[in-house]
Amino acid sequence: MRPRIVVASEAGACYGVERALELVREAARGSEGPLYTLGPLIHNPQVVASLEEDGVGVVEDPGQAAGATLVLRTHGVTPATERAAREAGAAVIDATCPYVKKAHLAAERLSEEGYQVVIVGEKGHPEVEGTLGHAPGALVVADAAELDGARVGRRVGVVVQTTQTRACLRAVVDRLLDLAEEVRVVNTICDATTERQRAAAKLALEADVVIVIGGRISANTTHLAEICSERCPATHHIETPEELEAGWFEGASLVGVTAGASTPHEQIEAVASAIARLCDGVGE
DSSP states (O other): OOOEEEEOSSOSOOHHHHHHHHHHHHHHHHOSSOEEEESOSSSOHHHHHHHHHTTEEEESSGGGGTTSEEEEOTTOOOHHHHHHHHHHSSEEEEOOOHHHHHHHHHHHHHHHTTOEEEEESOTTOHHHHHHHTTSTTOEEESSGGGGTTOOOOSEEEEEEOTTSOHHHHHHHHHHHHHHOSEEEEOOOOOHHHHHHHHHHHHHHHHOSEEEEESOTTOHHHHHHHHHHHHHOSSEEEESSGGGOOGGGGTTOSEEEEEEOTTOOHHHHHHHHHHHHHHHHHTTO
16 A cells, blocks of 8 residues: 655745745846856755756856856855955846845844854855854854864854754753853744754654655755654655655655755655655555
């Protein structure tokens, strides 16, 4: 008998991603000259490839697209990079997610007010690098353990990568309370991230198998896969339906499906349909 296939109540592309895609597609429809995104628009290789087919290129440096229209990616950029883009490009479209902008402004404000800024996030991630540009010298930590041996000031201000988990933020803040006299926290975790994590966790507790859809370099999708794996060992992180294996679903009664915030809903539908076809063939 085919297992029940349930998509998490909150899954897939968030407002920031949908907004960015609409901005770029609208620009592509009306653009008379070259159009580029400064870095991949979102962490979804299939979407980026689709945009390239529509004539939207990707550059890593503003100088590579002099005179063209440049789109700032959803993850945001440093103030210096934005200035360089505006100097190099014929026009600039800012597709930075509003939640990321909130983190940028919070870090900048805390720095100006004399706090030592701590960013809870992944070193080297584009969003974190953009936030660092608004608070030069900030300390970046991925978890509480990274505070061991760190030089922490008397007054600390905390911002967090929008795709981090609340559990990680709480652990870092608890540790900072032992190290600093004053800890000011601006919770910049995206609501959509939290909703997707809660829905995925709930579904994973009920499911025999969980499929997590999204780019492997997507931080929020990776966190979803980690959350689901803790609750359902038979969790598989994929990018495309072609990666599915029939053997994963043998004996399963309920298959849960969730997706990161950079995954359009049509990709979720394609994977759910592919699972149904595979399950029809299991045991034949």
